[in-house]
Amino acid sequence: MSASAACDLVAQEAWLLNTAAWDEWDALFSPSGAYWMPLSMDQTSHKDHVSLMYDTRALRAARLTRLKTQDGLSIETPVRAIRHLSNVQAAPAAENAGYDWHVRAAVMMAQYARGQVETFHALVQWHLQATASGLMIELKRADLLNGEGGLSDILVYV
Amino acid sequence: MSLDVTALIQPGKVHRRVYTCADIFDAEQERLFRKSWLYVGHDSQIPEAGDVVTTRLANEPVIAIRQRGGDIQLFYNRCKHKGMQLLADGASGNVPALRCGYHGWIYGLDGALKTIPAATGYDDSALRPGCAEGALTPVGALETYRGFLFARLESGGPDFADWLAPMRASLDNMIDRAPAGRLSVAGGVLRYEHKCNWKFFFENTLDALHPMVVHNSSSKAAQRAGKTSDPVDSDEARALNMLAPFSASYSFFDDMGQRAGAFGHGELGGKSSIHAGYDVDPAYWEAMVAAYGEERTKEILGFGPNNSVLYPTIMFKAPVAMLRVIRPIAVDRTMIETWHFRMEGAPDTLLEQTLQYSTIVNSSAGIVGPDDHEAYIRLQAGLKSQGSDWVILSRYAGQVEKDGNGLQIAPGTSDFVFRNQYAAWADAMAQT
Secondary structure (H helix, E strand, O other): HHHHHHHHHHHHHHHHHHOOOHHHHHHHEEEEEEEEEEOOOOOOOOOOOOOEEEEEEHHHHHHHHHHHHOOOOHHHHOOOEEEEEEEEEEEEOOOOOOEEEEEEEEEEEEEEEOEEEHHHHEEEEEEEEEEEEEEEEHHHHHEEOOOOOEOOOOOOOO | OOOOOOEEOOOOOOHHHHHHHHHHHHHHHHHEEEEOEEEEEEEEOOOOOOEEEEEOOOOOEEEEEEEEOEEEEEEEEOOOOOOOOOOOOEEEEEOOOOOOOOOOOEEOOOOOEEEEEHHHHHHHOOOOOOOOOOOEEEEOOEEEEEEEEEOOOOOOOHHHHHHHHHHHHHHHHHHHOOOOOEEEOOOOOOOEEEOOOOOHHHHHOOOOOOOHHHHHHHHHHHHHHHHHHOOOOOHHHHHHHHHHHHOHHHHHHHHHEEEEEEHEEEEEOOOOOOOOOOOHHHHHHHHHHHOOHHHHHHHHHHHHHEEEOOOEEEEEEHOOEEEEEEEEEEEOEEEEEEEOOOOOOOOHHHHHHHHHHHHHHHHHOHHHHHHHHHHHHHHHOOOOOOOEEEOOOOOOOOOOEEEEOOOOEEEOOOOOOHHHHHHHHHHHHHHH
C-alpha cells in the first residue's frame, strides 16, 4: 500500500458520499470501524465527552436506512451534500497504532436541505487498515470548525 | 402594549399568535422570563474562588463568580463605564479580578470598582474606586439548590421554595441517583439553535403523542439494524436499546402517566419511562446500596420521570442525569443547551450512558433530534397560516386526579400538562 492509495481511498469515500452511494460508502469501513464527529476539536474520547455523532456499524446501518428510504421528518425532503477535500496528506501510522495509514484533510461540506444550502467546515482524519481486500476505514474523525456553538442540523455524514 | 391574554387562551385551545407574534415574545421577556426563576448553571462549574462562568438570562448577559468566602454572586455582564460586556458570551475560567478590555476599569470578585485608569479626569464626579455607582449591578435574586443555580432578574415573582416545590422531588431524584448525593457538570455542553418559538420545545418534551410518529423511523431502523448483525460492542448494544422505546405504543405512554403543578411545572412519566429498560451496572447498584441501603436504592431507582419541566426554561431527565435549558432569542429562534452530569460516586459507565444518549438523541447531528426540529420548523410555518387560528389542547379534558402531593395526575398522552403551562403563562402575561 502507498500514500497515494490512501489518498485515493479518501477521495473515493467523498465521492461515494457526494453521490449518496450509501452501501458502497459503508463497505469502506472495517467491521469495527467508527465514524466520529466530536463536539470539540481537543476531544480525546467519545466516552467522557458528548459528541455530535459516534456511529459504529449498527448505528450507521440505522442512519443509512433512514437516508435511503427518506423515512424521517428531517430527511423526507431531498438532502444532498457535496464534500470538497483539500490539503490531503497521508503518512504511515506509528508503530503499534493499531492501524496502518493516517490520512488528514480539510473538508468543506455544502449541505442542501429544507431548500437551503448550509456550509460546514471540518478537519478530517482517517485511520486506515490494510486488509486482504484493500484499505479499510478503522476510524473517520471529522472535527467541525463550530461544533460547540449554535449549530443547526447536520443531516448527513461530513 | 395592550395584550388581552384571555382572548388567546381558551378552554382546550390556544391562539396561534402565542407562537408567532413578536410583540408577545417581547412581552414574555418582561412579564414571564424576567420574573421567573431561570437556570444559571451548576456550582461545580465554578468550584474555586475567582472561577467565572457566563450565560444569558432573558437575553441579559450575566456572570456568576465564586467569591473568596465560597459563596457565589451573579452580576450583569456589563462594565459600568461604557457598557461593554466584561467577558465574552460563553467565557469561563479563573480570574483574580474582572478587567474591562476596552478602557481597563477593574472590578473585584465582589463587583466593587477597584481601579479607574487616569482617574483624575473624574475628580469632579462621585466616580472613584469603591463607590456604589461604579460597582457591578447584581442580579435580582440568586438561589442554590443542591448545587443548581437559579436566578430571577426582577424582584417581583414567586418565592424560590414555592416555585421549586412541585418538581423538587424529581430534582432530588436526579441528585439522589448519585451514590454521593451530588452531581457535577461533565462531558461538555451541546448548544444548538432551533428555528422556532421556545414553547414548541417545552411542549414537545412532555408530548407523548409524537414519539411513535416522529421517531418511529429512528426506532424501527435501530431495531432492524440490531437484528441483522450482532452489536460490535456493549456500547452499540446500549445505543440500540436507547432508540428502541421511541416507537412504544400509545398505551405505554398513557400508562407512564404525567403530573403537573403550580407555575406551569409538569412531567411525563414517573410510573415508568423510556429509560426504565436500561441495564443497571452491577457496580452502580452496589455503590447505591452501600450509600443508601437496598430499600432506599429501590425507591430512588424505581421512581423514573421521563422528562420533568421547571417552567419556563428548564427540562431535566432524572434517569440519565441531563438538563436542557432554553435561551429564547426571538419569536422564532431559540438556543437550546444540553448539560450533562456525573453522578458522584457512580462508576464511569453512568456518565458514558448519559453522554451516549445525548450524542444519539439530542445532538444536532443525532438520529432523533433533527426530526423534532423539523416538526418545530413546520409548526412555526404552519401557525403563520391564516387557515385556522387555534391549536387544540383538549385531549383528556377533565380527566385529572390529585396525587396527594399537591400535584395533579393524568394519562401520559393528556394535554393537561400543556393546559397547565398556559394557565401559568396567562397568569404571568396578565401582569403589567
